[in-house]
Amino acid sequence: MNVSAIWQNPNNKQFYYKERPFSKWIKLNKSLTFLFERHLKKEIVQLLRENNFKNSDIKNVEEDWKDIFNKPLVKVNFENNISYYRYNNFLKKLKEKGIGIYGRDIINIFPYDISERIEDKRIWFLDIEVEGDEDIAEDSVPSSILAKGMIISITYYDSYEKEYYSIIVSREKVDTFNKKIRFVDSEEELLKTFNNLLKRKVPDIITGWYSNGYDIPYIINRGKKYHIIISAIDGLKPYSSYKKQPSGYRFNNSIPGVNLLDYMELYKKYIFEKPPSYKLDEIARIHNIEGKSEYMGFLNYKKNFEKFVEYIFRDVEILVELEDKLNLLNLICGLQSVIRIPINMLLAPSISIEHYLQQFLLPEKKSFKENYNIYSSKNVDFEGAIVLQPPDKKYENVIVLDYASLYPNAIQTFNLSPETLRYDFNYNGKHVDIGLMIQDEGKDYIPLKYTLEIEGVLPSLIRYLLKERLKFKQLKKSTPPDNPEYIKYDIKQSNYKILLNSMYGVIGTERFPLHDKRVAASITGGARGALRYMNNKLNNHEFKDVDINGRKISFRTEVIYSDTDSSFNVIHCEEKLSKEDVVQIGRYIATYINDNIAKEFVVKYSNTEEIINRNSLKVEVDKIFKVVRFFGVKKRYFGYDFDKNIITHGVEIVRVDTPRKIKDILKDLFIKALDGVLKKEDLIRYYNVIKQTPLEEIAISKTVTKIDFDKYKTIPNHVRAIQLMREIYKFKYTLNDKLLYFHIKYNNRRNYRIVERIFNKKFKDVALVSACIEREHLPQFVKLVKANELEIDYYTLFDKQVLSTLKQFSEYREIIKEVKNEIEKMEGINNKSEQLKLF
DNA sequence: ACGTGTAAATT
DNA sequence: AATTTACA
Numbered sequence: 001m002n003v004s005a006i007w008q009n010p011n012n013k014q015f016y017y018k019e020r021p022f023s024k025w026i027k028l029n030k031s032l033t034f035l036f037e038r039h040l041k042k043e044i045v046q047l048l049r050e051n052n053f054k055n056s057d058i059k060n061v062e063e064d065w066k067d068i069f070n071k072p073l074v075k076v077n078f079e080n081n082i083s084y085y086r087y088n089n090f091l092k093k094l095k096e097k098g099i100g101i102y103g104r105d106i107i108n109i110f111p112y113d114i115s116e117r118i119e120d121k122r123i124w125f126l127d128i129e130v131e132g133d134e135d136i137a138e139d140s141v142p143s144s145i146l147a148k149g150m151i152i153s154i155t156y157y158d159s160y161e162k163e164y165y166s167i168i169v170s171r172e173k174v175d176t177f178n179k180k181i182r183f184v185d186s187e188e189e190l191l192k193t194f195n196n197l198l199k200r201k202v203p204d205i206i207t208g209w210y211s212n213g214y215d216i217p218y219i220i221n222r223g224k225k226y227h228i229i230i231s232a233i234d235g236l237k238p239y240s241s242y243k244k245q246p247s248g249y250r251f252n253n254s255i256p257g258v259n260l261l262d263y264m265e266l267y268k269k270y271i272f273e274k275p276p277s278y279k280l281d282e283i284a285r286i287h288n289i290e291g292k293s294e295y296m297g298f299l300n301y302k303k304n305f306e307k308f309v310e311y312i313f314r315d316v317e318i319l320v321e322l323e324d325k326l327n328l329l330n331l332i333c334g335l336q337s338v339i340r341i342p343i344n345m346l347l348a349p350s351i352s353i354e355h356y357l358q359q360f361l362l363p364e365k366k367s368f369k370e371n372y373n374i375y376s377s378k379n380v381d382f383e384g385a386i387v388l389q390p391p392d393k394k395y396e397n398v399i400v401l402d403y404a405s406l407y408p409n410a411i412q413t414f415n416l417s418p419e420t421l422r423y424d425f426n427y428n429g430k431h432v433d434i435g436l437m438i439q440d441e442g443k444d445y446i447p448l449k450y451t452l453e454i455e456g457v458l459p460s461l462i463r464y465l466l467k468e469r470l471k472f473k474q475l476k477k478s479t480p481p482d483n484p485e486y487i488k489y490d491i492k493q494s495n496y497k498i499l500l501n502s503m504y505g506v507i508g509t510e511r512f513p514l515h516d517k518r519v520a521a522s523i524t525g526g527a528r529g530a531l532r533y534m535n536n537k538l539n540n541h542e543f544k545d546v547d548i549n550g551r552k553i554s555f556r557t558e559v560i561y562s563d564t565d566s567s568f569n570v571i572h573c574e575e576k577l578s579k580e581d582v583v584q585i586g587r588y589i590a591t592y593i594n595d596n597i598a599k600e601f602v603v604k605y606s607n608t609e610e611i612i613n614r615n616s617l618k619v620e621v622d623k624i625f626k627v628v629r630f631f632g633v634k635k636r637y638f639g640y641d642f643d644k645n646i647i648t649h650g651v652e653i654v655r656v657d658t659p660r661k662i663k664d665i666l667k668d669l670f671i672k673a674l675d676g677v678l679k680k681e682d683l684i685r686y687y688n689v690i691k692q693t694p695l696e697e698i699a700i701s702k703t704v705t706k707i708d709f710d711k712y713k714t715i716p717n718h719v720r721a722i723q724l725m726r727e728i729y730k731f732k733y734t735l736n737d738k739l740l741y742f743h744i745k746y747n748n749r750r751n752y753r754i755v756e757r758i759f760n761k762k763f764k765d766v767a768l769v770s771a772c773i774e775r776e777h778l779p780q781f782v783k784l785v786k787a788n789e790l791e792i793d794y795y796t797l798f799d800k801q802v803l804s805t806l807k808q809f810s811e812y813r814e815i816i817k818e819v820k821n822e823i824e825k826m827e828g829i830n831n832k833s834e835q836l837k838l839f
Numbered sequence: 840a841c842g843t844g845t846a847a848a849t850t
Numbered sequence: 851a852a853t854t855t856a857c858a
Contacts, residue, residue, distance in 0.1 A: 250840095274856085274857090348840060348841085349840095349841045350840070350841060351840090353841085381843085382842090382843080383843075383844095384842070384843030384844055385843065385844065385858095386844095387844060387845070387858090407842095501841090502841060503841095504841085504842065505841030505842045506841050506842085507841090507842085508841075508842045508843085509840085509841055509842070511840060511841085512841080520842070520843095523842095524842085524843075563844090563845095563858070564843095564844085564858075633845085633846065633847095634844080634845055634846075634858095635844080635845055635846065635857070635858055636845095636846070636857095649857085649858070650845085650846075650856095650857060650858070654857080655855095655856065655857075656856075656857095657855075657856070702855085703855070703856085705854075705855075712853085712854085713850095713852080713853060713854090714849075714850050714852075714853050714854075715850085716848090716849070716850090716853085716854055716855080717848085717849070717850090760850090800848090843858105844857105844858080845856100845857085845858080846855100846856090846857085846858105847854100847855090847856095848853100848854085848855085849852100849853080849854080849855105850851100850852085850853080850854100
């Protein structure tokens with residue numbers, strides 16, 4: 001059976017599926033199951049009786065199951081009519097008695113293939129507008145839960161019909177070209193209409209920007225007011241709840257028969273780029289999608305209805321365009337077809353891996369316990385990766401080698417898994433001992449022996465994942481990029497990559513049933529060993545008369561920096577090297593490592609040569625620098641390749657809390673500094689440029705991590721800066737997005753007391769403080785600047801963001817000092833601080 | 840509700 | 851020295 005989509009009722013774990021795309025849901029007959037240790041059979045039978053289970057409640061019992069440690073297990077399959085409620089209560093009782101339950105994940109695994117084709121799913125991209133939305137005050141309850149305002153429109157795009165729809169509460173009507181609009185008289189009618197459409201069209205997925213926190217709870221809660229049960233399956237009810245957590249609100253929504261997927265959550269999880277704001281128009285800008293003209297939803301509804309109608313489609317269009325570019329729904333559907341669990345479960349790696357592993361073990365009739373409690377304590381720390389300290393120096397011709405998927409390949413090569421670990425000084429079977437590798441680092445020996453006589457579940461899963469990923473990578477390579485298959489192969493290989501990369505992380509976390517910190521420590525230990533091998537091999541190694549592009553070239557490699565899986569090698573050579581020469585040298589030294597690693601490194605820690613065949617550790621040329629500058633600190637460097645493309649890490653140019661304009665300026669200044677041509681005039685010129693730049697582009701992006709400010713042990717400046725705007729100007733904050741932070745001169749002396757209290761400082765003359773606002777506040781904020789209540793403190797901005805940052809180039813410290821003095825003179829700033837600390 | 844290592848600004 | 855934020 002191949003199904004197009006599934007939905008699982010979270011209340012009773014009942015599965016629904018569609019046999020054909022765009023049909024109705026069919027209930028799946030799947031019984032509830034659990035497993036227990038065979039020696040507890042009598043006790044379990046007794047407990048089943050005590051809990052009023054009869055023989056006829058049990059479909060069958062399978063006695064040939066085992067756990068991954070080979071413990072004999074019994075699997076009980078209940079009849080289909082046993083409710084999840086009874087089942088759950090029974091398992092709770094077993095848990096109270098300390099009886100370990102195995103294989104609970106099985107009930108969340110859909111037993112048949114699920115289509116990965118996005119074309120098979122009906123997806124609604126949805127957005128709502130609410131009356132008076134822009135003046136909803138901050139509250140201890142999210143506005144979508146209070147649901148005070150009336151929903152005036154629900155707009156969506158149907159991926160199957162390829163059509164935009166909107167339902168709008170309005171007596172006024174407008175005609176639109178290519179959009180289908182239904183005008184209704186009341187919110188109640190709007191919700192009823194929407195609900196009927198849900199039941200008739202049954203979308204598989206509803207997605208929206210922040211839809212789990214706003215649109216979906218709003219619809220459900222407004223529905224409640226009219227006793228409208230928003231649901232695609234008759235007889236089942238929706239719900240919407242939330243939990244307040246230190247970092248913000250967490251929502252839990254359900255509309256029966258619809259998979260709810262917040263596109264913003266998807267974006268945050270899978271898009272590497274960190275935007276300065278998670279507002280949809282900002283995201284659109286980043287991905288070169290024409291953003292909406294202005295935010296005026298409800299205002300336009302009243303003032304300019306035609307404009308309002310144009311506007312409400314824009315957000316949905318952006319979302320559709322975004323998916324066109326990013327293919328995240330495609331990605332998640334691919335992942336679902338591999339892991340076969342409900343879509344919303346796929347967002348948590350520990351849950352994904354847990355279910356995937358269980359599914360992988362099912363054919364072998366193997367399972368595992370909810371928690372083995374092996375080395376699980378929070379206090380058990382384990383060591384991570386090696387990071388070398390680089391010098392404060394500029395280099396030319398630097399080749400970076402790195403291990404491909406180091407952690408997964410370490411797991412595979414050394415057979416690292418909870419059940420292959422022999423934590424035993426005397427174990428003498430065929431094995432590899434990571435303890436010896438760690439001892440080589442000068443630490444105490446502990447036996448971290450992994451038997452090679454059986455294959456571990458983790459390694460075997462990883463071997464499978466690596467094989468699948470390679471298969472799709474090769475298919476992708478042999479397909480032209482304009483072929484529609486190309487993107488499918490790419491998504492497939494990234495699905496496997498995601499799973500591979502989560503494997504190590506979950507082993508070290510308590511939530512994961514098979515976690516074992518000794519195994520996590522062995523993974524990082526094995527990886528450190530591999531890195532040390534490469535670095536030792538390459539540091540100050542003389543390569544003599546190597547055939548490079550038809551010439552015999554001698555060179556020396558020197559390791560100048562290394563982080564986790566990478567080794568930065570500067571090539572010392574008498575001769576002048578072209579781009580092609582360096583590329584070829586890179587290939588040569590990578591091969592040099594790959595040819596020797598198994599016999600020189602991997603086998604060294606094993607008592608059998610068999611491990612050589614297991615080796616999948618392999619290095620690649622990751623990048624090549626024509627010039628790179630290190631600053632004497634770890635995780636920060638700046639350079640460019642032979643095509644003058646910037647390659648940089650850690651420095652302010654790449655940080656989200658650097659303003660957009662400053663990033664552009666710094667890029668130019670960093671290149672000039674690297675090339676040794678930075679002049680005083682460049683800096684002065686940029687200082688004046690910054691003064692002419694719109695505020696949005698010089699705003700420092702900041703995140704508030706605790707919505708309850710009381711929870712801060714020390715209040716960060718940007719939080720004080722919120723308090724200032726809140727107390728004096730009554731700005732309202734939702735705190736669900738990044739904020740704009742400005743250094744300011746505060747001018748209104750009447751409020752000095754308040755400002756002094758907030759910032760814990762005394763001011764004699766000027767109050768140099770800061771202000772922090774939400775993006776929506778920007779027009780109001782500009783008004784305050786124009787009214788001279790406050791001024792932007794360009795000097796501090798320039799000093800902190802540009803001058804201090806450039807000081808990393810130690811050779812420029814003098815020039816920077818001079819520029820600083822010059823600007824101080826220019827601005828008439830008295831360098832002796834006017835600010836005294838109160839305490 | 841996936842790990843550890845690290846820099847830097849600030850109190 | 852401790853806290854907070856962001857990055858790798």
